Structure formats: C-alpha cells, structure tokens
Amino acid sequence: MLSRCVIGVSYSGSTVCAVLFDSLRIYCANAGDSRAVLFTQGKKGGLKVTPLSEDHKPCLPKERARVEKVGGRVNPIIGPQGQHLGPDRVWMATEDTPGLAMSRSLGDGLAHTIGVSWEPEVKQLVLEPRDKFIVIASDGVWEFLSNE
Numbered sequence: 001m002l003s004r005c006v007i008g009v010s011y012s013g014s015t016v017c018a019v020l021f022d023s024l025r026i027y028c029a030n031a032g033d034s035r036a037v038l039f040t041q042g043k044k045g046g047l048k049v050t051p052l053s054e055d056h057k058p059c060l061p062k063e064r065a066r067v068e069k070v071g072g073r074v075n076p077i078i079g080p081q082g083q084h085l086g087p088d089r090v091w092m093a094t095e096d097t098p099g100l101a102m103s104r105s106l107g108d109g110l111a112h113t114i115g116v117s118w119e120p121e122v123k124q125l126v127l128e129p130r131d132k133f134i135v136i137a138s139d140g141v142w143e144f145l146s147n148e
Contacts, residue, residue: 011098013107016120017053017136026127026134028052029120031104033139037147041130049147052123052134056104059088063103072114090116102139 015032028036030053038050056063058074067074071093077085090100090111098110104117112118 009107010109013105013109013111015102015104015138016106018120019052019134019136021127024127025124026052026131027122027124029122030054030056031106031118031120032056033102033142034137035139035142035147036134036136038125038134039132040128041132047132050125051147052125054121055139055142056102056117056121057088058090058101058103060103064088066117067103067115070113070115072116090114 015030015034017028017030017032017034017036019036020027020029026038030036033055034053035055036052038052040048040050042048054060058064058067064074067090073091073093074088075084075091076088077099079085087101090103091097092110092114098108100108100111100116103115104119105111106118108116
C-alpha cells in the first residue's frame with residue numbers, strides 16, 4: 001500500500017540548474033544559486049571557462065527591483081549592534097521571514113508572494129568541438145570554489 005506524503009512548500013524549496021545539449025547547441029535553465037560552467041579547450045592549451053548561468057542573488061539590481069516592486073524587502077540579517085551579518089536576503093516588509101538568500105527558487109511559497117520568482121533564466125550557446133565538459137553544482141560547492 002502506498003502512503004501519501006504531503007510536503008509543505010511555504011517555507012521550503014530548492015534551486016534548479018539544468019543543462020540540455022543536442023548536436024548543435026547547449027541550453028541552460030537556472031533558477032536560484034546553483035550554477036553551470038562550461039570548460040573549453042583553449043587554442044594554446046589550458047581551459048577556457050564560460051559560465052552558463054548567473055546566480056540569482058537579491059543584491060543584483062534587477063532581482064532586488066522585482067522583490068521591492070511587490071513589497072518584499074532586501075537586506076542582510078541585522079545583528080544586535082546593528083551590524084550587517086552575511087549576504088542580502090529576501091524578507092517580508094514587516095517581518096523577518098523568510099530570509100531567503102536567493103531571489104529565484106522552486107517552492108518557497110511565502111517567498112513567491114514577495115517577489116521571489118520560480119521563472120528560470122534560459123541561455124543557449126552553440127556547441128563547439130573544443131567544448132570538453134560542464135560542471136553543474138549547488139551553491140554549497142560554488143561557495144568555496146571559483147568558476148575556474
């Protein structure tokens with residue numbers, strides 16, 4: 001017998017970064033702060049790095065504008081002496097919730113009411129013979145490593 005599990009998504013969600021390629025193109029769809037990076041063999045050796053996605057952080061002007069337009073607030077956690085702690089986050093106008101450190105995500109129902117978007121950015125590039133591999137990882141990896 002199968003049981004049903006109800007998952008609340010008001011305060012939970014996820015980022016997504018998906019890459020699809022055919023014989024001609026690479027497509028990358030991203031919502032949140034997971035990231036995809038393409039590595040291409042350089043003409044003189046070494047690897048050329050091409051980001052396929054951009055992290056959706058609340059501090060980016062277009063992301064901040066969307067949040068603030070619908071009444072959300074963007075600022076870091078404020079410490080007991082008024083100091084800024086950590087990155088900018090998305091908050092309700094009058095409450096310190098949800099405190100999301102990204103401006104796009106799947107789920108996160110409450111955050112979507114204050115400007116966090118589920119819509120991915122989609123980019124495409126022409127696939128080249130020298131393209132060697134793609135690294136797709138979450139912010140837990142990119143927090144400690146550069147694209148290079």
